[in-house]
Structures are given as structure tokens and as C-alpha cells.
Amino acid sequence: MRNVLRIFLTTPGPAKWTAVISLIVAGFAESIGLATLLPLLTTAMGDANDPSPVSRMVREGLAMIGLPADLEILLAIVVLGVTVKAVFVMIAMRHVSYTMADVATYLRTALVRNVAAVEWRYFTHQPVGRIANALSLDANNSARAYLLATMFLATLIQSAFYVVVAFFVSPRLALVAFVTGMLLILVLQPLVRISRKAGKRQRARTEELVTLLSDTMGNIKPLKAMARQEHFAHFFDEKISLLRTAIRREALSNLAMKNIREPILVMLIAVGFLATRNSLEIGVPELLVMALILQKTVSTMGRVQQQLQTAVAVSAAYWSVRRLIEEAADQREDLSGEVAPTLRTACVFDNVSFAYGDEPVLDRVSLELPARSLTVLTGASGSGKTTIIDLLLGLHRLDSGEILIDGIPQSRIDLRAWRGMIGYVPQELTLFHDTVLANVTLGDPAMTEAEARAALEAAGAWDFVERLPKGLQTIVGERGSQLSGGQRQRIALARALIGKPTLLILDEVTSALDPETEAALATKIHSLAAEHTIVAISHNRALVEQADRIYDLSRAGARLVDAAE
Incomplete structure (x- = not known):
């Protein structure tokens, strides 16, 4: 129960408290209506001498306002x-619905921003599928x-x-209703634990x-090329079977809660009603109201248990996303350089060890990149x-040594600004399943088609x-599969040139x-x-022949190679 309430309390924004206040008003309004039932029934039955304290309170309250x-x-x-209850419950649910959408949005935004700001080593130990699952399924389940x-x-x-109203009708009734509801909760508690697990x-x-x-789709081509996809499908079957078992257990506990709760609820209400009726001398109107209040109280406490069971089953998703956000926040990259x-001159590695x-x-590698x-x-x-x-x-x-950029240690440099000066093309490049334009601009709305064309011309791609078929608006396919290797x-x-990197x-x-x-490339x-400082890793002769400076790296360090070699 504590973890379920924490989900509500840790959700940002004031709308949740508006919902709570609305629910309290709704509960109070319904209580007034329930309390008025007793004098209503006695009046309808012509009993003017109703001894009930609730009836007296209602009649005196009406007399005070004339x-x-x-x-x-x-x-x-x-x-x-x-x-009034229906109106305020609608107000509450309206705020809850809006906040529900906000919860998924908040978690996704917080996760993306924190993951984008982590140290690089975080990604080397983090399965991409975990983040993908958190952004899609877990975020939706968190909102739920x-x-x-x-x-x-x-x-x-x-x-x-309901318990408060029962107390005013009869303290003994309130006690019976409360004890009956708690017994129902205790009897069904094991099912809540099963749902949580x-x-x-x-x-x-x-x-x-x-x-x-996620990993398979990135490697589907070699799997199909070697006819290994069937073997890999068996691996999937194993994972799917384990998931099926977990779904079955949750479904079974939910059905058990629904079907076991009803007969237990009826039995406890009957016992509670008889215990209250036999120990009190009361009239028919009061008896009817007591039966109604007892039924409502115990049924509502039963619903509390059922809702708790459903909530704990999906709460794991919420706390998983929160843990992932906190993990990323704890490994935030230090960008403290000023x-x-x-x-203008060079980047120098001075006795660098790592x-x-x-x-x-x-x-203790030393080299200079003019x-x-x-x-x-x-x-x-x-x-x-x-x-x-x-x-x-x-x-x-x-670990030791220094990297100097125009003579200034990299540790003192504003790292964000430094990276803003860089254009980078990795060895394992990936194009998105989007247009050529989106792949060049990376979705930056500040970059125009004219700038994209200029970058493509500079790269020899225009x-x-x-x-x-559609020029810049042509979809390149999954990972650029519609283009040749050279075109990709x-x-x-x-993409690296559009930002005009130094x-x-x-x-x-x-x-x-x-x-x-x-x-040609x-x-x-x-x-x-002529306009950029370029550092390239390559073993291919064509690019090496074009180099102004060549370093051959080995365990012994970095050796400057003469162009004639």
C-alpha cells in the first residue's frame, strides 16, 4: 500500500491535490445524502418520533437555516x-486524466534528458532495449x-x-463495518502479494x-544470410514462454480476487448485519439505512483491496522508470570547464595514458594534430x-597526461562548446528511417533545406x-538500406558538415x-x-595518401610516419 500511495505523492504538479480536494468534497456530499436517508424514511413512514441521533442532527441543522x-x-x-458527489468526482477524474497523460510525458522527458546527459561509459554497460522499453511500455504502464x-x-x-456516517448512525455499526472490511482485506491479502510478484x-x-x-533487428541481415533465424526464433520462444507464465499468474490472481471476494463479502456483510441487528433495538427505517451503510462500507473496502491488487501489479513499471532516471542522473557528465x-594552432596529446x-x-602517448x-x-x-x-x-x-587545445588543458575547456565545434562520422554509422533532410539536419528545426543542400554539396552527395525520387524528402529506409554504402x-x-565544424x-x-x-571520397x-581540421582513422591507401600527417599507433606509442613510407 505504501508504494502505491508513493506513486501518487511523488507525481509532480498541483493537479493531484485538486483531485484529492474534489474527492473529499464528493465524499462529504455523499455522506450528507446518506445521513439524510434516515429522517427521509422515517418521515415517509409517518414516524415523527425518530430517536436516532443522525435524524436529530439533520432536523436541527435544517431548523438552523430555516x-x-x-x-x-x-x-x-x-x-x-x-x-454534488457526481460533479466533484468528475472534476477529480478530469484532473486525474490530465495528470495521467502528464505522468507519461514527464517520465519520458526526464528519462531522455538524463540519459542524454550521462557519461559515455554509461552507454557501454546499458542495454539499449532497457531504455526503449522504459520509454514505451513502462512509461504507459507508469501512467496507468x-x-x-x-x-x-x-x-x-x-x-x-462511510465509516464516519456509520459511526453517527451507530458506533457499534461503525465498528462492525470497519472490522468486517479489515477481515476482507486480510483474507485477500495473499492475492495482492501474488499480483505484485x-x-x-x-x-x-x-x-x-x-x-x-532490439539487438536482433540490428543484426537481422547476418542471421538471414546464414539461415540462423530459425535457431534464434527458438531463443525468442523461450523468453515468450516465461512472459506467458508471468501473465497467467497475474491474470489468475485477478480472477481469484474478483470471484472469491464476492461470496466472502456477502457472508461478512450478513454476519455483520445480524450481529448489529440482534444487539440493538431499532426500527425498520434505521435498520434499512444501517444495512445500506454496512453494505457500502464493506463493499468499498473490498474495492480498495481490488484496486490495490491491480495497482501493485503495474507499479513495478513506474519504479523501474524512476530508478532508470535516478541512475542516469547519478552518472551525469561533468561539463564544468569554463x-x-x-x-587555431593544434590539439596536442602530451604523455597521455588511459x-x-x-x-x-x-x-604515455604524445602526438600533435595541427x-x-x-x-x-x-x-x-x-x-x-x-x-x-x-x-x-x-x-x-x-588517467594521466594532458590534452592541450590551443595550449589550454582540455579539463579547463567548456566541453559542451568544444563538442559544438566538432563534426563526427563514426565507423558504425546509422541512418534513421526518415528523409534525407531529417538525416542531415537530425531534426533541428533551425537548419534549412538550403543549409542541408550546401552540406550535401560539400560532402559530394548532392x-x-x-x-x-523525392530529392531531400526521399525516405532512406531502415538504417539507410535504400542507399548504397558510398551514398550512406x-x-x-x-550530417557532420552542416554545423560548419572547426x-x-x-x-x-x-x-x-x-x-x-x-x-573520390x-x-x-x-x-x-582547407577550412577544417580533420582527424581520420583509416587503413585505406587512398586516404592515407591524401594525409598531411600520419601517425602509426601501437602498444609502444604513436610514431609519426614519413609520407614516403
Whole structure:
């Protein structure tokens, strides 16, 4: 129960309290209507000497405002009470509905912003499917969890008002109603625990399935090429079977709650009613009202239990998203540098050392990347080429040594501004299933079609883009599958150039190209060095031949290679 109420309390925004106040007013209005039923029935039956304290309170209250306690007035109060309750419940639910949508939006926005701001190492240990599942299914279930938590609170408030009304009718009735409701809750509590565990398992199995699906879709081509998709499908069947088991357990506990609750509820109401009736000397009107209040109180407390069961089943999604947001917030990247960056002379690595955990990658490496020139890094796999790029981007912190940008230590540089000066084309480039324009601008509304065309022209891509069926508005397909390798590389290069970068970083951009396309792209890259500082990782001869400076990396360090070599 505590975790369900925490979902309500931790939800941002004032609308939830408007909902609570509306529910309290609704409960109070219904209580007035219920309390008026007793004098209404006694008046209708012609009993003018009603001894009930509730009747006396109602009659005295009406007398204070100058109204007679006749049948019409009492009936109007009952109708008004029910009407006011319905109006304020609608007001409450309106705010709850709006807040429900806000909850999903808030969680998605907070997750995206926090994940975007984390240190790079966070992504190297985080399954993409976990984040995808949190943004889609878990965020929706979180909104549902908030709705159920609010409904649970509303029913709890309603139960409290029923107990108060029962107390004024008869303290013994209130005690019987409360004890009967608590017995119902205790009897059905094991089913709530089953739902909680089943909900957690279902969320975990769904996350595993989404993660596996995300990884599979990224590698579907080699699976089909080797006829391995059937074997992999069996792996999916195993995960789906585990998910099915969790869903069955949750469904079974929900059905058990619904079907077991009703006979237990009727039995407890009957016992409570008989216990109250046999111990009190009361008239028929009071007996009818007592029966109604007892039924409403115990039934509402039963609904509290049912709503709690449904809420705990989906609450795992809410807390999972919150944990993911907090994890990302705890690993927020430090961007505390204050010096505005420039790149007029060079970037210098001065005795730089770096290790991934206990595995050293760079050991006292020194090299210089002159401004407005093309520097190419070569070397065997694992020699640290990509690590040098990552350090230059500020994605990792050095173990020792310094990186100097125009003579200023990188640790003092405003890292956000520094990255804003960089255009980057990774080795494993990915195009989105969107238009050429969206892939070049990355959806930035400030970038125009004219700027996109200029970037495509600079990358040598405009000629083929112009010939596409819809030009800039042509959909490139999943991961750019509608384009050739060379065309994808050029669009990725245009994406890096559209921001007019000072530093252009290229990681094996010609590795998957045929010799003719590679030579053309290498020539294009070299021509860009007149206006940009370019650092490229490459083993291909065409780009190495165009380089102004070449470094060969190995475990021994970085060796400056003579162009003749």
C-alpha cells in the first residue's frame, strides 16, 4: 500500500491535490445524502418520533437555516448530495486524466534528458532495449499506475466517509463495518502479494524480450544470410514462454480476487448485519439505512483491496522508470570547464595514458594534430585509435597526461562548446528511417533545406540526392538500406558538415567502399582540410595518401610516419 500511495505523492504538479480536494468534497456530499436517508424514511413512514441521533442532527441543522424537515426538503437533500458527489468526482477524474497523460510525458522527458546527459561509459554497460522499453511500455504502464493509485486513494477516502456516517448512525455499526472490511482485506491479502510478484516478473520478462528484439533487428541481415533465424526464433520462444507464465499468474490472481471476494463479502456483510441487528433495538427505517451503510462500507473496502491488487501489479513499471532516471542522473557528465574553446594552432596529446578498467590502452602517448590539415591515424586493431578520438571528444577522462587545445588543458575547456565545434562520422554509422533532410539536419528545426543542400554539396552527395525520387524528402529506409554504402557515407559526412565544424573527425569512413568510390571520397575529404581540421582513422591507401600527417599507433606509442613510407 505504501508504494502505491508513493506513486501518487511523488507525481509532480498541483493537479493531484485538486483531485484529492474534489474527492473529499464528493465524499462529504455523499455522506450528507446518506445521513439524510434516515429522517427521509422515517418521515415517509409517518414516524415523527425518530430517536436516532443522525435524524436529530439533520432536523436541527435544517431548523438552523430555516428549512422544515418535510419529505420534499429531505428528498431534495439526498438528490443534491448524490449530484454534488457526481460533479466533484468528475472534476477529480478530469484532473486525474490530465495528470495521467502528464505522468507519461514527464517520465519520458526526464528519462531522455538524463540519459542524454550521462557519461559515455554509461552507454557501454546499458542495454539499449532497457531504455526503449522504459520509454514505451513502462512509461504507459507508469501512467496507468498513477491512475490506479489515485483511484485507490479515492476509494480509501470514500471508505473513511462511510465509516464516519456509520459511526453517527451507530458506533457499534461503525465498528462492525470497519472490522468486517479489515477481515476482507486480510483474507485477500495473499492475492495482492501474488499480483505484485507476477507484475515484477512480467515487466522484467517484457524488458528482456524488447532488449533481445532490439539487438536482433540490428543484426537481422547476418542471421538471414546464414539461415540462423530459425535457431534464434527458438531463443525468442523461450523468453515468450516465461512472459506467458508471468501473465497467467497475474491474470489468475485477478480472477481469484474478483470471484472469491464476492461470496466472502456477502457472508461478512450478513454476519455483520445480524450481529448489529440482534444487539440493538431499532426500527425498520434505521435498520434499512444501517444495512445500506454496512453494505457500502464493506463493499468499498473490498474495492480498495481490488484496486490495490491491480495497482501493485503495474507499479513495478513506474519504479523501474524512476530508478532508470535516478541512475542516469547519478552518472551525469561533468561539463564544468569554463574556458571558451578555439582551434587555431593544434590539439596536442602530451604523455597521455588511459585504461579501460585494468586493461591499459594508451601508455604515455604524445602526438600533435595541427589545425587546418588532414591527420590520419593508422595501426593494428586495439592499438588505441578510437580511444584517442574518444578522448579528443571528451568522452573519457585521462588517467594521466594532458590534452592541450590551443595550449589550454582540455579539463579547463567548456566541453559542451568544444563538442559544438566538432563534426563526427563514426565507423558504425546509422541512418534513421526518415528523409534525407531529417538525416542531415537530425531534426533541428533551425537548419534549412538550403543549409542541408550546401552540406550535401560539400560532402559530394548532392548529385545523387537530386536524382532520388523525392530529392531531400526521399525516405532512406531502415538504417539507410535504400542507399548504397558510398551514398550512406556521404550523407553521414554531410550530417557532420552542416554545423560548419572547426574539427572534423572521421572513423574509418572509407572502409566499406570500392576503390573508385574510396578514392573520390578521400579526395573530397582532403579538399575540406582547407577550412577544417580533420582527424581520420583509416587503413585505406587512398586516404592515407591524401594525409598531411600520419601517425602509426601501437602498444609502444604513436610514431609519426614519413609520407614516403
